[in-house]
Amino acid sequence: MRTRALTRVHDGGRDTRRALADVDLVVEEGEFVCVLGPSGSGKSTLLAVIGGLDRGYEGQVELFGEDLGRMSDAALARLRGERIGFVFQHFHLLHHLTVIENVTTPALFDPRADEEASRSRATKLLERLGLADRAFDTPAELSGGQRQRVAIARALLREPRLLLCDEPTGNLDAETGARIIELFEELHREERLTIVAVTHEERLARAATRILRLHEGRVDTKEHAP
Numbered sequence: 386m387r388t389r390a391l392t393r394v395h396d397g398g399r400d401t402r403r404a405l406a407d408v409d410l411v412v413e414e415g416e417f418v419c420v421l422g423p424s425g426s427g428k429s430t431l432l433a434v435i436g437g438l439d440r441g442y443e444g445q446v447e448l449f450g451e452d453l454g455r456m457s458d459a460a461l462a463r464l465r466g467e468r469i470g471f472v473f474q475h476f477h478l479l480h481h482l483t484v485i486e487n488v489t490t491p492a493l494f495d496p497r498a499d500e501e502a503s504r505s506r507a508t509k510l511l512e513r514l515g516l517a518d519r520a521f522d523t524p525a526e527l528s529g530g531q532r533q534r535v536a537i538a539r540a541l542l543r544e545p546r547l548l549l550c551d552e553p554t555g556n557l558d559a560e561t562g563a564r565i566i567e568l569f570e571e572l573h574r575e576e577r578l579t580i581v582a583v584t585h586e587e588r589l590a591r592a593a594t595r596i597l598r599l600h601e602g603r604v605d606t607k608e609h610a611p
């Protein structure tokens with residue numbers, strides 16, 4: 386993933402905000418990057434842009450060697466579905482579906498996906514995340530931390546190459562948070578999954594291979610080892 390002179394201005398009428406300003410960034414395949422920075426520094430905006438969800442940017446974003454600006458909406462949607470997993474700050478679970486149905490939703494949009502295989506992978510992910518016994522509950526019956534883990538399982542269903550997470554351990558108690566961090570470390574080490582995670586949490590940042598700091602939409606040029 387590479388950005389060149391990436392700028393994102395949110396036009397709020399009189400109140401125009403520059404959420405990202407001239408960001409030049411390279412994330413190599415297999416990296417585990419944590420993005421830190423104060424509230425409003427542009428972290429969520431950065432994830433949305435590099436994940437192809439927000440196309441209102443200036444500059445260039447390259448993902449898996451392709452220039453996002455040159456892709457059609459359909460091609461970008463396909464790329465997102467096949468290669469990117471998102472864990473959103475507010476989970477975005479579907480409340481009328483069960484946990485296992487939520488986890489398998491990404492496969493619904495792929496006509497080639499095998500329903501049995503998706504369900505079996507979803508079950509394994511839920512086991513790995515300590516939620517096997519909640520598969521048939523609805524999100525409303527879960528705690529915030531459990532919903533968070535459902536969102537993580539869903540993001541991993543399609544075996545993405547890039548995992549983008551906004552505060553993935555934000556709502557979790559220490560033990561569950563540690564379990565998620567271990568899972569990220571495993572995925573990074575064993576499957577060479579590229580992870581970019583926005584966080585305020587020291588524990589998660591320590592697990593990363595690189596720390597990136599944002600300040601008022603700019604990347605702090607002194608990059609830090611964790």
Ligand SMILES: Nc1ncnc2c1ncn2[C@@H]1O[C@H](COP(=O)(O)OP(=O)(O)OP(=O)(O)O)[C@@H](O)[C@H]1O
Pocket residue numbers: 395396397402403404422423424425426427428429430431
């Ligand atoms: N849809 C939007 N419309 C207008 N302004 C926006 C929008 N989204 C973000 N912004 C503004 O862009 C700036 C960066 O927001 P962003 O959500 O990326 O920050 P953040 O670092 O993720 O913050 P937090 O840690 O509080 O989640 C802020 O000033 C915010 O008010």
